[in-house]
Amino acid sequence: MSQVKIYGVKEHLKPQREKLSDIIHSCVMDALGMPEDKRAHRFIYLDKEDFFMPGGRTDAYTIIEISMIEGRADETKKKLIRLLFDRIQQQVGITYMDLEICIYESPACNWGFRGMHGDEIQLNYKINV
Template identity: 45%
Template sequence: MIIVYGLKQPLISRKAAIMQAIFDCLHLQLGIPARKHALRFIGLEPEDFYYPEGRSENFTVIEINLMQGRTEETKKRLIKTLFCELEQRIGLSPIDVEITIKEQPSHCWGFRGMTGDEANDLAYDIHR
């Protein structure tokens, strides 16, 4: 699951481009096939989103949930690639983007009627 949130109005017109950038970066850096993660957008009203001082109304938060296994270097490359792609494709300044990777052991994941540690047919390697 990937969650993207920010102020509702600036986020509305960028959803498709942000989604594509995220999926492209996951594919490039983690080898995950396109659209293999659920992605949810949460647009907040100004009174419900107090972003850090020094950021603009474009401030966007991206939370990426992954099964444990990727190296520190792989995760850092993913984050840096996302910053770059979001700036080049959408014009989102890196100062206005916050990215968090949350990892859980594979046995804590459930999909297609099994736990992640039972899945032996993934089209990508989580240990890279």
């Protein structure tokens, strides 16, 4: 299970949301082995005056936060981050400098979906990859 939040300046992020969602999901499938039908993305549009950002960033500055059940190897998570950096820059044009990615993990027992606890449900994909 994973959930993705994408934050950015509304005028820049909103026109790219479908393309970004497709790219992010392709990376999640390739790196984590997630099924095609397991997309949970939320776009958070911010007014420019409400989005304070580090120096050297442009209006394309985008933050991606990925929440998921713990269990993936460090190399798997690094692969996901690398795929996101490269594909987003190549296909959307958001530079490495304007993209920040953070993965948050929590134990399966902290998740609840489909009316069950995350550590009790049978998933159709592997967590320990």
